[in-house]
Amino acid sequence: METKTNEEERVTTVEELEGSEIEYLSYGGEHHLPLIMRLVDEELSEPYSIFTYRYFVYLWPQLSFLAFHRGKCVGTVVCKMGEHRNTFRGYIAMLVVLKPYRGRGIATELVTRSIKVMMESGCEEVTLEAEVTNKGALALYGRLGFIRAKRLFRYYLNGVDAFRLKLLFPRPEFQSSLHMMADRNENHGQKDIIPPEERSLLEESF
Amino acid sequence: MAEKLKVPINPSISSGEQTVWADVSSLLQFTCKELRDGELIHGENFNLFAAMSALEIMDPKMDSGIVCRYYSVDEAIENGAAPVPLSMDRTVDVQCTIDIMDHLLACEATWHKGHSLAQTVFSCIYLLRPDITASHALLHSYCKVIRATCNAVVSVVSDARTHEEEDLFTMTYGLPLKGDGDEKCLSLLHAVEETISRQLRACKAPLSKKRAVEDIEPLQTNPDLEEGYCKALLCRIRFRKHFNHVLTSMKRAQGRGLELARKHIASCLSELECILKSLEFLMSNACGTCGDGIGDKTTASGCQPIGFDATLNCRLSAPTPPRAIKILSWKKAVEYFQKLLHDLDIICSYSLDPLLEGVLRFVVEFQKFKPDLVARAHLQLLLVQDGKLYGRDPIFAVISKAAALPEVSKNHDIQKNEVLVQLGQLVISLLKIICTNAAWQRRKLGKILQDWRVIYIQLELSFRKEFGEISSTSIDENLCMKISKHILVWVEEQTYWIASRFLVLGFELELYSPGEYCMVYWYIYVVCIKLAEKTHLKMLTSNETGKRKGKKKKDAVKDLAKDYQIPPIVLLLQCHIYLAEGLTMMLAALRNEHKVFPSAGQFNTEHERFIQHFELLQKASIPDHISYLSFKESTTHARLSTLVTHNCFKDAQKIAKELRNSFSHDPERMAELRRIEQVAEHNGVALNLISQLGTLDPSLKVYFEFIHHPYFATAVVKRS
Numbered sequence: 001m002e003t004k005t006n007e008e009e010r011v012t013t014v015e016e017l018e019g020s021e022i023e024y025l026s027y028g029g030e031h032h033l034p035l036i037m038r039l040v041d042e043e044l045s046e047p048y049s050i051f052t053y054r055y056f057v058y059l060w061p062q063l064s065f066l067a068f069h070r071g072k073c074v075g076t077v078v079c080k081m082g083e084h085r086n087t088f089r090g091y092i093a094m095l096v097v098l099k100p101y102r103g104r105g106i107a108t109e110l111v112t113r114s115i116k117v118m119m120e121s122g123c124e125e126v127t128l129e130a131e132v133t134n135k136g137a138l139a140l141y142g143r144l145g146f147i148r149a150k151r152l153f154r155y156y157l158n159g160v161d162a163f164r165l166k167l168l169f170p171r172p173e174f175q176s177s178l179h180m181m182a183d184r185n186e187n188h189g190q191k192d193i194i195p196p197e198e199r200s201l202l203e204e205s206f
Numbered sequence: 207m208a209e210k211l212k213v214p215i216n217p218s219i220s221s222g223e224q225t226v227w228a229d230v231s232s233l234l235q236f237t238c239k240e241l242r243d244g245e246l247i248h249g250e251n252f253n254l255f256a257a258m259s260a261l262e263i264m265d266p267k268m269d270s271g272i273v274c275r276y277y278s279v280d281e282a283i284e285n286g287a288a289p290v291p292l293s294m295d296r297t298v299d300v301q302c303t304i305d306i307m308d309h310l311l312a313c314e315a316t317w318h319k320g321h322s323l324a325q326t327v328f329s330c331i332y333l334l335r336p337d338i339t340a341s342h343a344l345l346h347s348y349c350k351v352i353r354a355t356c357n358a359v360v361s362v363v364s365d366a367r368t369h370e371e372e373d374l375f376t377m378t379y380g381l382p383l384k385g386d387g388d389e390k391c392l393s394l395l396h397a398v399e400e401t402i403s404r405q406l407r408a409c410k411a412p413l414s415k416k417r418a419v420e421d422i423e424p425l426q427t428n429p430d431l432e433e434g435y436c437k438a439l440l441c442r443i444r445f446r447k448h449f450n451h452v453l454t455s456m457k458r459a460q461g462r463g464l465e466l467a468r469k470h471i472a473s474c475l476s477e478l479e480c481i482l483k484s485l486e487f488l489m490s491n492a493c494g495t496c497g498d499g500i501g502d503k504t505t506a507s508g509c510q511p512i513g514f515d516a517t518l519n520c521r522l523s524a525p526t527p528p529r530a531i532k533i534l535s536w537k538k539a540v541e542y543f544q545k546l547l548h549d550l551d552i553i554c555s556y557s558l559d560p561l562l563e564g565v566l567r568f569v570v571e572f573q574k575f576k577p578d579l580v581a582r583a584h585l586q587l588l589l590v591q592d593g594k595l596y597g598r599d600p601i602f603a604v605i606s607k608a609a610a611l612p613e614v615s616k617n618h619d620i621q622k623n624e625v626l627v628q629l630g631q632l633v634i635s636l637l638k639i640i641c642t643n644a645a646w647q648r649r650k651l652g653k654i655l656q657d658w659r660v661i662y663i664q665l666e667l668s669f670r671k672e673f674g675e676i677s678s679t680s681i682d683e684n685l686c687m688k689i690s691k692h693i694l695v696w697v698e699e700q701t702y703w704i705a706s707r708f709l710v711l712g713f714e715l716e717l718y719s720p721g722e723y724c725m726v727y728w729y730i731y732v733v734c735i736k737l738a739e740k741t742h743l744k745m746l747t748s749n750e751t752g753k754r755k756g757k758k759k760k761d762a763v764k765d766l767a768k769d770y771q772i773p774p775i776v777l778l779l780q781c782h783i784y785l786a787e788g789l790t791m792m793l794a795a796l797r798n799e800h801k802v803f804p805s806a807g808q809f810n811t812e813h814e815r816f817i818q819h820f821e822l823l824q825k826a827s828i829p830d831h832i833s834y835l836s837f838k839e840s841t842t843h844a845r846l847s848t849l850v851t852h853n854c855f856k857d858a859q860k861i862a863k864e865l866r867n868s869f870s871h872d873p874e875r876m877a878e879l880r881r882i883e884q885v886a887e888h889n890g891v892a893l894n895l896i897s898q899l900g901t902l903d904p905s906l907k908v909y910f911e912f913i914h915h916p917y918f919a920t921a922v923v924k925r926s
Contacts, residue, residue, distance in 0.1 A: 047265070048258065051246060055257040080254070115809060132716065142719050145807025147818050151645040151715040154320050161645065163717070168814040 027064035035073040074101040077110040090118035092128035126167040274517045288331035288513040297426040309511035312504040315539035329516040336385035350391035358453040366583035406436035434487040441480035448473040460597045464554040502535040549581035562608040586641035601630035609696035610748030625668045648711040652822040658701040659826040699740035713917035721803040724793035731786035738779035774868035788854030794844035846897040855890035884914040892921035
């Protein structure tokens with residue numbers, strides 16, 4: 001599906017806001033649905049019926065999040081997860097942040113929250129599609145560890161190609177061999193070798 | 207709510223898998239009081255696809271019905287949307303006919319570029335109702351040739367069949383693609399062409415001769431415009447005629463029509479030039495005010511054409527809600543056809559190389575021009591016909607030649623070997639795959655790697671079994687050993703060729719981010735080493751066989767000396783190996799010492815990215831014993847200081863220079879050598895610069911660009 005955010009570009013129409021001014025909420029029920037629909041309708045090109053929205057938020061309410069600034073909904077993420085060819089996989093369907101609020105890490109925060117829930121729920125990987133021209137979204141997902149697994153020729157109805165992006169979570173069976181590497185090369189490439197659970201703890205403490 | 211009601215199931219009506227038909231009227235009656243706007247009743251199998259296929263009636267973004275002007279084609283015609291003649295004024299009639307021709311060209315190009323036929327070419331009402339133009343010879347014959355051309359193109363693309371894009375392209379939705387008598391379109395068109403040429407001759411004739419030709423009725427009523435309109439029509443008609451000939455000639459079996467096709471391609475291109483030249487005349491004499499400039503107009507005159515309505519067909523379009531599509535401009539359409547004709551000309555000038563290696567190289571070179579679907583479909587059909595190369599060479603013969611099997615094996619029973627038959631199938635599917643678009647091609651190549659790996663093992667087993675039986679009873683043993691050795695080496699070489707193509711295509715498709723370049727170049731490096739090794743081995747084994755043909759002793763000694771020289775093809779691969787190694791180590795050193803492209807993400811590590819990018823190669827053990835650990839081991843100790851003393855870029859540059867003589871007859875390889883030299887030179891300089899300044903200067907920024915080579919990056923050093 002689609003993503004409309006732009007983490008690279010800074011738009012200065014809204015005065016600098018502190019991170020604390022943005023409030024993040026998990027999908028809380030029918031009253032949130034019109035907010036999500038309005039955002040997606042305004043910012044994304046593909047039309048989705050109300051059933052598409054409900055399909056996601058009813059089945060996986062825990063994977064959808066909304067971002068509010070002074071009571072106004074300025075961003076949202078809608079996802080699903082399930083079995084796909086013998087893999088339990090998460091899927092990011094829609095990610096939108098209103099234009100004046102882009103470039104402030106709101107999209108990163110929204111999508112990070114969803115991915116965390118997916119990881120805790122036992123997903124092995126997360127996928128999504130993004131337009132090849134959407135540099136902002138590609139950079140955002142790249143920083144989170146997504147790779148461009150495939151190019152989908154003329155994926156969107158407007159004729160633009162898409163990338164299938166994929167984030168693979170570490171599998172336990174690989175960890176042991178990595179630790180071996182870490183022991184052997186104590187002084188080199190440490191950063192890659194710290195298991196992600198420990199690393200996220202490290203990063204949060206900074 | 208739903209579970210309170212029992213729904214009567216009717217087993218007598220057949221239904222799909224795991225579904226039954228049920229009468230839900232009572233359920234609906236009960237719930238319609240309760241249901242609010244936006245709610246729905248659904249079964250358990252209501253999935254994302256069903257949700258996305260649902261339409262909201264009267265939402266203009268989804269309900270294609272509400273944007274239709276007319277309910278049916280007949281209603282449109284009754285309302286005068288497609289009059290015949292187009293005008294009672296014969297000059298206006300000609301002007302409008304030319305607009306239709308131009309807009310149809312734009313529609314056709316838009317269709318070739320991936321939109322549905324229904325929403326492009328068949329948005330023309332005149333095409334939808336072949337009978338209504340019967341009284342208008344010019345428009346009638348033109349519509350016929352358009353239908354015939356579309357039909358021919360659809361059949362080429364659907365015969366080629368491995369294209370993902372084809373889905374939309376070949377969907378003809380019950381459009382009147384084959385009108386009655388469309389096969390006679392060329393003779394009708396020819397008659398019209400004859401008439402107009404006579405009209406042109408008549409208007410150009412000097413006054414003294416006028417009387418002799420007076421019996422010819424002019425094309426239209428304004429004598430000042432006669433010549434211009436005759437010319438504008440003639441080039442448009444002739445273009446269609448030659449284009450039709452191009453398609454039919456290219457279709458002839460075993461490439462027999464290629465030479466003729468080239469002649470028609472040349473004619474098409476020169477008619478397109480004339481069409482472009484008619485722009486000025488048509489614009490200045492456009493009827494009424496048609497806006498200013500040609501811009502994104504779909505006609506040369508700049509006028510809206512009569513008789514088109516894209517919404518008429520929208521109910522016939524794809525299953526998803528159809529969107530309004532943008533038809534290419536007339537200028538872009540002409541450019542598209544010029545490009546298509548050039549691409550077709552490359553195919554037609556191909557020498558039908560009997561050597562598979564040459565075929566593969568030709569296709570790879572051809573793909574560099576980014577040909578569109580129609581050209582690629584033609585190439586594929588030329589390469590593979592009736593399961594033979596060019597419909598001419600049996601696949602076993604092709605493999606024998608490629609693997610340099612001894613002459614006698616041509617008639618050997620070995621070709622009946624089941625596994626070898628399968629190998630033939632793999633070769634055919636490889637040929638088809640490399641003709642598809644880069645995105646699709648890469649995915650398919652990744653998948654068939656496994657097949658090539660498996661067939662290698664099967665061949666090994668099968669040869670061992672088969673020759674084991676023979677060896678005890680026959681003198682064939684030596685020959686059989688040779689055949690099996692040659693084929694196995696060749697299969698391995700082919701497998702590594704596919705792997706390297708798979709990796710390299712990732713650059714063209716922009717699948718790698720700079721942070722991943724290091725591992726990608728490392729993988730290219732290990733695959734290229736194997737490829738060079740197998741290619742070299744193949745050449746050595748084939749030399750051995752070649753020499754046995756009773757040469758004199760003197761020559762044999764000379765050949766021995768020759769054998770010690772590494773063949774130029776292998777040295778060219780060696781250049782690639784050096785470049786890949788140099789880039790891997792430079793990127794690794796930059797990361798180790800300067801923290802360029804750190805690879806930390808919150809959720810995973812470089813290891814997961816490695817697994818994802820090379821999953822298909824790893825699964826097929828290409829190459830054996832290669833893993834993330836080996837990548838880490840070879841890169842963690844990379845230091846700039848050591849790279850400078852052992853500079854791979856210099857080695858690549860040196861070999862590339864020496865190779866110039868060997869490839870002086872081969873312009874494509876000469877160009878590749880130049881690219882190698884450039885990228886090697888620039889990277890060598892950058893490497894020195896970074897190692898001298900790097901530690902002192904934190905403001906130094908290093909990034910990588912593809913300015914000298916399509917997939918070997920050039921390091922660019924700048925102060926930030």
